[in-house]
Amino acid sequence: MATDAEQQTESDRSLFGARLLHTMIRVGDLQKSLDFYSGALGMKQLRREDYSSSRFTLVFVGYGDEAAHTVIELTHNWDETGYTHGSGFGHIAIRVNNIQAACERLASLDVKILRPPGHMAHTADKGQRDIIAFVEDPDGYKIELIEKR
Known part of the structure; x- marks a missing residue:
């Protein structure tokens, strides 16, 4: 028996206009992360947003522009130096x-x-x-x- 998802047609899915945009990871040292993703892996820094009043920065990196490619959002909370990853990711x-x-x-x-x-x-x-x-x-x-x- 086909599931609901399997029964959807392409036109049904396109009604939502859905596309995977980004995945977010929290980083302890933003510069080290930028050196890794942009330097070592060759991704481009696409966009940076600083939120001084809330003390965090978002930097989007990827291999192509956000309009057509899925990217990674690096979230740096200024007062945090590291995170645990849990067992789900x-x-x-x-x-x-x-x-x-x-x-x-x-x-x-x-x-x-x-x-x-x-x-x-x-x-x-x-x-x-x-x-x-x-x-x-x-x-x-x-x-x-x-x-x-």
Whole structure:
């Protein structure tokens, strides 16, 4: 039996005009995070909003403008230096053309490589096994790199 979501047509979904805009992560040291996301990962700083009266800053980073691409919102609360991640959040995934070269570059920038490039340990039912690696940002968030097929 098809679920409600499966029964929706493309025109039904387009009525909402929905598109994934961004994901927000809280960061303890905004400059270290900008060095990582913009410097090491090559994202562009798209927009910055300072809220002095409320003591926080939002910086949006990504590989393309917000009108057409999903981006990351870095939220820096000025009076906080770190956060716990809980057990619900997993990771952010980025597709790369050459995973070995990407990891070598990141390692040269002292980015922590949690899992070096290699095939996934498990094979999907259809026999697919991506080549992946994991790195860590300055706040301990996991970033999965997936080599483009």
